[in-house]
Amino acid sequence: MYTLTDVSKTYRNGKKEVTALSHVSLTIPDGQMVAIQGPTGGGKSTLLQMLGALDRPTSGSVLLGAEDLAEVSSRRLTELRAREISIVFQGFNLIPTLTAQQNVETALVPLGVKARERAERAAAALDSVGLAERSGHLPAELSGGQQQRVAIARALVRQPKVLLADEPTGNLDEATRDEIVALLEQLWREQGLTLIVVTHDSWVARRAQRQLRIARGTVTDSGVQTPAA
Template sequence: MTETRQDPTTYAIEAVDVHRVYRMDGAEVRALRGVSLGIREGEYVAITGPSGSGKSTLMHLLGALDRPSSGRLLVGGRDTAKLDDAGLARVRGSEIGFVFQSFQLLARTTARDNVALPLVYRGVGRAERRARAQEALEAVGLAHRLTHRPTQLSGGEQQRVAIARALVGRPRLVLADEPTGNLDTANGREVLATLERLNRERGVAVVIVTHDAEVAARPPRLIRMRDGLIVADGADGPDIAGSAGSAVSR
């Protein structure tokens, strides 16, 4: 797994004037009110904001778990708003890797088979799945934990298994939702270091959603959200700054 997808001229994900409106008990909740941003191949970004700011909703949209109510959301150049459920699932399976706060590993399944899980839905055969899962576990420093079950692993190890799972499908983008939220400081740092190393070595874009200021300060680009809008985007490209600015001005 030494290939890189890094191509700084294209976006791994691009959101253009994205709105997301929920109906909850008859009331309309406008979780996102016009968000535009682009995340380039190989970029390392943090999204932060208070609860209710829309950062989780944005993460679900970026991860193709959900579709925008309006606006365009392009993953690898494809507009998710136009995809059916199967199409969205395919995007999730091949373009995105998820890392969750609570790890979300299958309890009765070995580390290796947990990591191999996304490949099941891509029709990869068992032997190849295991080989690739083993490779991914080696990349996160868990080569010695292949057949351990989650309960036999520490929290930090579990999260590294989850990172290996996010990477095994060679996605464009890894979305990490509070990846250190359930970990102590030392384990949290190690998990972040692992993510950063893989971002560097493999050129996979990494987006960390967090409200932990210390975590949010690590990536070169920080996007702040409030009330369903991007209020600050520490992006380094003028086009992105521009689109973020237009979102704010709406």
């Protein structure tokens, strides 16, 4: 469970100070699917970085379970990123020189998984997203939708507690978007993980149990509701 208390984040741009998050407080229980919406530059990605242990707040606390991500060591943040949290990026962020299979395996490397088990788990993850036969292909040889499936397989191969998705359908056409969202929903239900999706797309947002709107660093919570069918 995430518990954010009075979280603020400011960046310094030359002499100018920019507030990306301002006194944000919210709680996200385990297993919830949350959509975060808002205008560009409103603080969506900054919030996602706080949740993903990629950055620390300027003030306030970000509890993941009992651990405050604002206070733990960099080493512990790295461990949390390796074991508890996975991220799916808008641009897929696959390593261009590695095959789909090898890209998925990169997520298991920091866990110290042996080569054979790594290969087996990566193959199973690719199979679960319907790309078993594409495992030897380079990202450039895959379509956008296929690349995002590989990215999802990479995120889920180590069975994280939290899956963060930053505009996962932003670079996809409508049909592929529907496929990817359906896949995420299916995995969320099957694996019981916490799914937090940053999106501009209201259709995608309506699929979530809960919608957060963030603008000028301030969060508005819609509360838990029944997702659209």
